[in-house]
Structures are given as C-alpha cells and as structure tokens.
Amino acid sequence: MLWSQLYAPTLREDPADADAASHRLLLRGAFARQLMAGHYSLLPLGMRVHRKISGILREEMESIGGQQFVLPALHPAEIWRRTGRWEVMGEEMFRLRDRKGAELGLGMTHEEIFTTLSQELRSYRSLPQIWYQFQTKFRDEARPRSGLLRLREFTMKDSYSFDVDEAGLERSFGLHHDAYQRFFARIGLPVIPVQASSGSMGGNNSTEFMSASSAGEDLVARCPSCGYAANAEKAVAALPEIEDPAGPDAPEPFETPGVHGIEQLAETFDIPAERLIRTLVYVVDGEPVLVLLRGDHDLMEQKLSDALGAVSVRRADPEETTRALGNNAGSLGAVGVTKVRVIADEALLGRSGLTTGANTEGVHLRGVDVGRDISVAQWAPLRAVAEGEPCAECGTALEVLRTVEVGHIFKLGRKYTETMGVRVLGQDGERIAPVMGSYGIGIERAMASVVEAHHDDRGIVWPVSVAPFEVAVVVLGQGADVTRAAQDLYARLRGEGVDVLLDDRDERPGVKFRDVELIGLPCRVTVGARGLAEGRVEVTVRSTGETTTVPVDEVVGHVRSLLADLAV
Incomplete structure (x- = not known):
C-alpha cells in the first residue's frame, strides 16, 4: 500500500472528549471516527486491524470444530418472549415496529436464534455441535x-455449543476456554480468567476474560499466591472471626435524635461499624426486600440479583421504604419485621450484641442477636469484597484490579433448549434437550484493549500479529535513486509476504516519523540519500526505539528475522 493513496487523516492533538488512551490514539491515528455516542466508523487502518483480529479468532474457532453462520440482526419479539428475555433486557434492547405493527428487536446476542436453528437436530449422533458467527450487535448503553471500549453498536464473535449431557458441555466449555487463551496470547493481550456472574444470560457457571486497564469499569479480586480470581460481582473473601460480647436478653432501644446513616451513628456513639447492621430496602421483581449487611460492608447488587434469581433489582424510593417499614429517615432495621422478606449477608451469621435502627425516627436498638431477633428468610454472600481482605482459598491478601471484560463464556445448561422445545433422540431412545454453552468476544473492544496494553507517549505500539502493516518503508527526500531504492525494497518485502506500507508522501521527515510512531507499526525502514551513498538503510523497532544500520542487500532478511522475534 502506498501512503499517498491511503485514507489516514491523522490528528496532531488529542480530541477534547477522548478519555481512555485507546480512545485518544485510535482517533488520532485515523483508525476510527465517531458518528454519535457509542457509534463509530472504522477507517481503513482500523479495518485492517479488525480483519486481522477476526482472522486469528476465526482460526481458533475452526481449530475446535466451529462452523460459521451468519444470522439476522433483526429479531421478532415473540422468540425473545418465549425465553422471558424480552422483558429482562429492558431498556438495553433497541426495539421497533415494522410497517405491519409487528414488534422487533435488534439483536444484543443470539441464544434464541441459534436455539431456533438447533430444532433441526434430530439425534445424539448429530452432537456435539459448535456454531459461531461474526455479527453486529446492538445494546442501548446508558453511558x-x-x-471502542463501550459501544452501542459493535461486532461480536459469538459461538454456541450443543451437547448431549453436562460432560459434553464441560468439554465444549474447556475447548472454548483454551481457544480464547490462545487467541488473546496471539493478539498480545494479557488476560485474567475469572469467575463471573451469568446475569441475564442464565446458566450457573461462567468465566470472564479480563484485561487490566485504568479505563476499565469492572473490578476483579485476585490472589497473587494461589491464583484465585473473580469479578467483584462474584468474588468472595475470608473474614476474621469476631467474638461478640454477651448481650441483653432482648434488644434495648436508645435515643439517637438527628442521627441518620451508619457513618453518623458510628461516630456519634463510638460504635465500630463492624458492630452495626446496615439495612437497605430494595424492590426485587416488584416486591420490597430488606437487605442486611455489616455496617462496614457495601452491597454488590449483582450478588443480590443472583441470590434471588431476580429479573429486576433496584433501590427503593422513600415512599416505597415508608410503605415497607413505616420510616425512611435513616433509622431502618429488621427487628420484628415479618411482612417483608429479609435477606442477609453471610457475614452476619451468628452475630450478636449488634446495633441497628428501630424503624422509628431518632431511635436505634442495641444488643441485637441476629438469629434471635430477626426473621432472616435467606442467607447469601452479598457484600463487595475489598482490597487486602484474605483470600478464601489460601488466606493471602487479595488485590483488586480495574479491568476491561474482553471475553465471556457461559454454561447455559438447558435453559434455552427446554424453553424452546428442542429435543433430540438419546442413546436410550428417549427424547432429551441438548445442553448449551455460549461464548463471546467483542472485536472492537479487543482492538481497543490491545491499545490500552500497548502504547506510549508517542502513540500505539501494535503487536506484529494485529498491526495494520508490519513495516513502513519511509522515503526521505525526492531523489530518483532514493525513490527507486525504496520502491525496490517495498517490492521485495511484499514478495516475501511482509505486510508493508510505503510512505511516499511529500512530507517532512519529522511528520513521517511521527505518523509511523503514532499508528504504531512494529518496524520502520528509513531510506535516505546519505545512507544509500554507503549502501545502507536504517531499521527501527517501534517498541524499543532501537535503530540498526543494515546493508541494502540484507534488509529483507533482517526485517523478516526481526518480525519473527517480535512475534514471539
């Protein structure tokens, strides 16, 4: 490719509204342009990276027996209603009606559609199956x-496995897990596989692949010793045992005028927060629920949703709180409450001598024994794990990292096949519902995450495997000998299968060098009159800045060897 013919309008300054490093550099390097919030056009350089990432992922899917499909992006509402997800997806799904009034949705994911296709499977002899596609997905992200890290329109590689039983699902899940690990290694993206919540996807087991980044919105708790790792929505940690002093035979009320909230109560009455009960009122699938935690702990809402198998979870408003408890001013508690369901965090199990609200303005209760005084309907791990808490596996202090989710694999079980009436003939002659898995990677997010992991103050530093071009041949000056030598090198490199860009623009050397560094090509070959007079050119490695003077006749071999070393 000749740079003079390439559409690559690089920018000298950072865009004002670009926050993450990948956002700044993909715009500055002419890889993408924003149309509106959450919607981006990929320019030719961006498409070259996109195509290479997709190609590597396709190779890994083919290596585990995946078969590629292309499914519609526009789905009838009726199919999503059959699985209950038309309502579950809420405002994140783009919805519309056609000219006949039929309700339609833009596909956020394709479990329902692939399951519909699986209805043509007849026998266990047809299984296992692994089906995949690269498809545009749509999600009406609130923010x-x-x-490219958080889009409303993006390309996803989603795949689906169909197996006879759970043992088969375990195999398919393992195949995808290993294929994903290889894929991320090949594109140069360090990842941490972590335990995760399945959320609206369903199923009872899932693994996320997380990449550490300051631009991430997910937190991961990781043990540096034993390797335990989990999304904050799933993470657990050990807590030191607390010996509670003997308390009274019944809770004792005491006056707390004007005191609202855990922090104020702890400070005013010198009570350690770990000896307080935090009471929250939530509306879960339309019904009020009291949520209890230790005073020094915070609720992780996804854990509450998972524990209750809920479709909808939100904090109650003041009016709803008053209807549930008769009070909303900060003296909330569960002692004596029988008409509202109570779910408590496991850190409160067996605790006594605690303090909580009395559901009366200006009054709290001390000496509360949770097992004796509160009717807990369900115990569950609900709290958010904090940095430094002991690992539940080995006791080492946990690290909490900010990350980006770059892949997610789910064991769906029979949720979709049973709901949609899919049956195959089993070995014993009985008809059975196949067991499913679902596996996704966002291509644009993977691209941006690679940039988050590989950049410096001059621009992007692409790994060789996904760089838009592997080498830039930069022409310095307009002399016939220089031009001829650069074109010859360009042709020889192309003939050896090297993906090369010839910078033949009539620009100053500084502009050319800055652009090559900005767009992050792994290797630069500089052809100038002074070097050619000695029969040499300069070869520069982008990642290290190291420059070597190489005889012209040896450049192709040197570059090929260099690229091979960089690819390791």
Missing part, C-alpha cells in the same frame, strides 16, 4: 464511553 457509552471510552471510544
């Missing part, structure tokens, strides 16, 4: 941000 699209950070460029």
Whole structure:
C-alpha cells in the first residue's frame, strides 16, 4: 500500500472528549471516527486491524470444530418472549415496529436464534455441535464511553455449543476456554480468567476474560499466591472471626435524635461499624426486600440479583421504604419485621450484641442477636469484597484490579433448549434437550484493549500479529535513486509476504516519523540519500526505539528475522 493513496487523516492533538488512551490514539491515528455516542466508523487502518483480529479468532474457532453462520440482526419479539428475555433486557434492547405493527428487536446476542436453528437436530449422533458467527450487535448503553471500549453498536464473535449431557458441555466449555487463551496470547493481550456472574444470560457457571486497564469499569479480586480470581460481582473473601460480647436478653432501644446513616451513628456513639447492621430496602421483581449487611460492608447488587434469581433489582424510593417499614429517615432495621422478606449477608451469621435502627425516627436498638431477633428468610454472600481482605482459598491478601471484560463464556445448561422445545433422540431412545454453552468476544473492544496494553507517549505500539502493516518503508527526500531504492525494497518485502506500507508522501521527515510512531507499526525502514551513498538503510523497532544500520542487500532478511522475534 502506498501512503499517498491511503485514507489516514491523522490528528496532531488529542480530541477534547477522548478519555481512555485507546480512545485518544485510535482517533488520532485515523483508525476510527465517531458518528454519535457509542457509534463509530472504522477507517481503513482500523479495518485492517479488525480483519486481522477476526482472522486469528476465526482460526481458533475452526481449530475446535466451529462452523460459521451468519444470522439476522433483526429479531421478532415473540422468540425473545418465549425465553422471558424480552422483558429482562429492558431498556438495553433497541426495539421497533415494522410497517405491519409487528414488534422487533435488534439483536444484543443470539441464544434464541441459534436455539431456533438447533430444532433441526434430530439425534445424539448429530452432537456435539459448535456454531459461531461474526455479527453486529446492538445494546442501548446508558453511558457509552471510552471510544471502542463501550459501544452501542459493535461486532461480536459469538459461538454456541450443543451437547448431549453436562460432560459434553464441560468439554465444549474447556475447548472454548483454551481457544480464547490462545487467541488473546496471539493478539498480545494479557488476560485474567475469572469467575463471573451469568446475569441475564442464565446458566450457573461462567468465566470472564479480563484485561487490566485504568479505563476499565469492572473490578476483579485476585490472589497473587494461589491464583484465585473473580469479578467483584462474584468474588468472595475470608473474614476474621469476631467474638461478640454477651448481650441483653432482648434488644434495648436508645435515643439517637438527628442521627441518620451508619457513618453518623458510628461516630456519634463510638460504635465500630463492624458492630452495626446496615439495612437497605430494595424492590426485587416488584416486591420490597430488606437487605442486611455489616455496617462496614457495601452491597454488590449483582450478588443480590443472583441470590434471588431476580429479573429486576433496584433501590427503593422513600415512599416505597415508608410503605415497607413505616420510616425512611435513616433509622431502618429488621427487628420484628415479618411482612417483608429479609435477606442477609453471610457475614452476619451468628452475630450478636449488634446495633441497628428501630424503624422509628431518632431511635436505634442495641444488643441485637441476629438469629434471635430477626426473621432472616435467606442467607447469601452479598457484600463487595475489598482490597487486602484474605483470600478464601489460601488466606493471602487479595488485590483488586480495574479491568476491561474482553471475553465471556457461559454454561447455559438447558435453559434455552427446554424453553424452546428442542429435543433430540438419546442413546436410550428417549427424547432429551441438548445442553448449551455460549461464548463471546467483542472485536472492537479487543482492538481497543490491545491499545490500552500497548502504547506510549508517542502513540500505539501494535503487536506484529494485529498491526495494520508490519513495516513502513519511509522515503526521505525526492531523489530518483532514493525513490527507486525504496520502491525496490517495498517490492521485495511484499514478495516475501511482509505486510508493508510505503510512505511516499511529500512530507517532512519529522511528520513521517511521527505518523509511523503514532499508528504504531512494529518496524520502520528509513531510506535516505546519505545512507544509500554507503549502501545502507536504517531499521527501527517501534517498541524499543532501537535503530540498526543494515546493508541494502540484507534488509529483507533482517526485517523478516526481526518480525519473527517480535512475534514471539
């Protein structure tokens, strides 16, 4: 490719509204342009990276027996209603009606559609099956941000496995897990596989692949010793045992005029927060629920949703709180409450001598024994894990990292096949519902995450495997000998299968060098009159800045060897 013919309008300054490093550099390097919030056009350089990432992922899917499909992006509402997800997806799904009034949705994911296709499977002899596609997905993100990291329209590689039983699902899940690990290694993206919540996807087991980044919105708790790692929505940690002093035979009320909230109560009455009960009122699938935690702990809402198998979870408003408890001013508690369901965090199990609200303005209760005084309907791990808490596996202090989710694999079980009436003939002659898995990677997010992991103050530093071009041949000056030598090198490199860009523009050397560094090509070959007079050119490695003077006749071999070393 000749740079003079390439559409690559690089920018000298950072865009004002670009926050993440990948956002800034993909715009500055002419890889993408924003149309509106959450919607981006990929320019030719961006498409070259996109195509290479997709190609590597396609190779890994083919290596585990995946078969590629292309499914519609526009789905009838009726199919999503059959699985109950038309309502579950809420405002994140783009919805519309056609000219006949039929309700339609733009596909956020394709479990329902692939399951519909699986109805033509007849026998266990047809299984296992692994089906995949690269498809545009649509999600009406409330806060699209950070460029390609959080989009409302994006390309996803989603795959689906169909197996006879759970043992088969375990195999398919393992195949995808290993294929994803290889894929991320090949594109140069360090990842941490973590335990995760399945959320609206369903199923009872899932693994996320997370990449550490300051631009991330997910937190991961990781043990540096034993390797335990989990999304904050799933993470657990050990807590030191607390010996409670003997308390009274019944809770004792005491006056707390004007005191609202855990922090104020702890400070005013010198009570350690770990000896307080935090009471929250939530509306879960339309019904009020009291949520209890230790005073020094915060609720992780996804854990509450998972524990209750809920479709909808939100904090109650003041009016709803008053209807549930008769009070909403900060003296809330569960002692004596029988008409509202109570779910408590496991850190309160067996605790006594605690303090909580009395559901009366200006009054709290001390000496509360949770097992004796509160009717807990369900115990569950609900709290958010904090940095430094002991690992539940080995006791080492946990690290909490900010990350980006770059892949997610789910064991769906029979949720979709049973709901949609899919049956195959089993070995024993009985008809059975196949067991499913679902596996996704966002291509644009993977691209942006690679940039988050590989950049410096001069621009992007692409790994060789996904760089838009592997080498830039930069022409310095307009002399016939220089031009001829650069074109010859360009042709020889192309003939050896090197993906090369010839910078033949009539620009100053500084502009050319800055652009090559900005767009992040792994290797630069500089052809100038002074070097050619000695029969040499300069070869510069982008990642290290190291420059070597190489005889012209040896350049192709040197570059090929260099690229091979960089690809390791």
